[in-house]
Amino acid sequence: MKIPMTEYLAINLETEKWCCLRCDHVIGSARKSYKEGLLVYDRDPREIHRPILDPERYEFTYAPDPKWVRILEYYCPGCGVMVETEYTPPGHPPLHDMEFDIDALKAQWKARPKGPVSALGPDTSPRDEGHQHGTGK
Numbered sequence: 001m002k003i004p005m006t007e008y009l010a011i012n013l014e015t016e017k018w019c020c021l022r023c024d025h026v027i028g029s030a031r032k033s034y035k036e037g038l039l040v041y042d043r044d045p046r047e048i049h050r051p052i053l054d055p056e057r058y059e060f061t062y063a064p065d066p067k068w069v070r071i072l073e074y075y076c077p078g079c080g081v082m083v084e085t086e087y088t089p090p091g092h093p094p095l096h097d098m099e100f101d102i103d104a105l106k107a108q109w110k111a112r113p114k115g116p117v118s119a120l121g122p123d124t125s126p127r128d129e130g131h132q133h134g135t136g137k
């Protein structure tokens with residue numbers, strides 16, 4: 001049984017593995033950080049938060065200093081969806097942000113009825129509601 005944990009991550013309780021909710025790619029052991037199985041893009045923060053002032057003329061431009069902060073983006077190797085981003089000092093190891101008690105999860109879900117588990121939240125998938133935009137009707 002796959003239990004949704006975030007928008008793009010699930011834990012398969014039978015295999016004790018993290019997996020991608022979008023493409024079912026097996027990411028890695030659910031007893032370790034999911035980030036170990038994802039692709040990492042170590043970004044210069046100035047690419048994301050562009051300077052407001054001309055960097056040729058000013059030392060401080062309102063853009064983050066890449067000597068002080070990096071932006072790590074994590075992507076699923078199977079489908080390429082961005083799973084997580086984090087701001088860390090350069091050289092800092094990835095943050096271990098989620099750690100679940102897998103044995104407790106198994107015990108908790110064992111008592112629940114079998115069947116599909118849906119992620120919480122509104123369904124934002126596109127629907128054909130039988131009308132066209134811009135027709136005025």
Ligand SMILES: [Zn+2]
Binds near residue numbers: 023025077079080
């Ligand atoms: Zn994926």
